[in-house]
Amino acid sequence: MPSYREALVEYIRRAALPVDKYGHQPRLYSLACEVGRGLVFDDDVVFAAAWLHDLGVFIGHRPEDPGALAHWDHVVYTVDRVPTILRDAGFDESKIPAVLDVIRTHQPADEPASVEAVIVRDADILEQLGSIGILRAVAKVGRDTRYPTFTSVRTVLERALGTLPGKLRLDTSRRLAEGKTRTIALFLSSLAVEDQGELH
Structure with a gap:
C-alpha cells in the first residue's frame, strides 16, 4: 500500500x-x-x-x-x-x-461529471441499501437529529427503497442494487407485520 x-x-x-x-x-x-x-x-x-x-x-x-x-x-x-x-x-x-x-x-x-465521481456516488448509494443500509440507519437512532425514533428509520428506508435505485448511473451498480433492494423490501414487509402499530 x-x-x-x-x-x-x-x-x-x-x-x-x-x-x-x-x-x-x-x-x-x-x-x-x-x-x-x-x-x-x-x-x-x-x-x-x-x-x-x-x-x-x-x-x-x-x-x-x-x-x-x-x-x-x-x-x-x-x-x-x-x-x-x-x-x-x-x-x-x-x-x-x-x-x-x-x-x-x-x-x-x-450530478457527478467525472467517472471517479460517478463510481463513488453509485457506491455510496449502494451503502444506503441492503443489510448495511439498515444497520447504518438503525445505529443512528437517538444520536442523530434525523433519527429520533425507529419510526423515523422506517421512513428513511422506505424513501431509500423508492428513490435511490433510480439514481444509480452504472449498469454494474444497478445489478448490485437488486439484492439490496429486495433485502430492504423484505425487512419493511416483516416490520409491518411485527410492529403491531407500536414501533415508536
Whole structure:
C-alpha cells in the first residue's frame, strides 16, 4: 500500500467517531472498485475520496449543538479540510482538485461529471441499501437529529427503497442494487407485520 494510503487510513481510523463510522470507508472503497470494474479511472482519486468524503459527519468535526447540526453542511467542511490532509499524507498535489470534485458530488441528489465521481456516488448509494443500509440507519437512532425514533428509520428506508435505485448511473451498480433492494423490501414487509402499530 502506498504510504499516502496508510496515512489516510490511519487518519480516518482516529477521526471516525462514533467508532462504527469507520467501517463505511473501507466498504465504500471496495464497492467503488467493484462498481468501476472494467472502467478506466484514477484509483488514487477514488481511494482518497472514498476515505475522506465523510470527514464532516464525525464527532469532533461536526457541531455538537443540535440546532447548528441540523443546518450543517458536512461536504463544505470536508472540501475545506481535505487539501491539507492530502498534502500532509504526501498525496499527488495535481490530483487534489479531482478528489474534491468527487467529494462535492457524492450524494444522491448531486450530478457527478467525472467517472471517479460517478463510481463513488453509485457506491455510496449502494451503502444506503441492503443489510448495511439498515444497520447504518438503525445505529443512528437517538444520536442523530434525523433519527429520533425507529419510526423515523422506517421512513428513511422506505424513501431509500423508492428513490435511490433510480439514481444509480452504472449498469454494474444497478445489478448490485437488486439484492439490496429486495433485502430492504423484505425487512419493511416483516416490520409491518411485527410492529403491531407500536414501533415508536
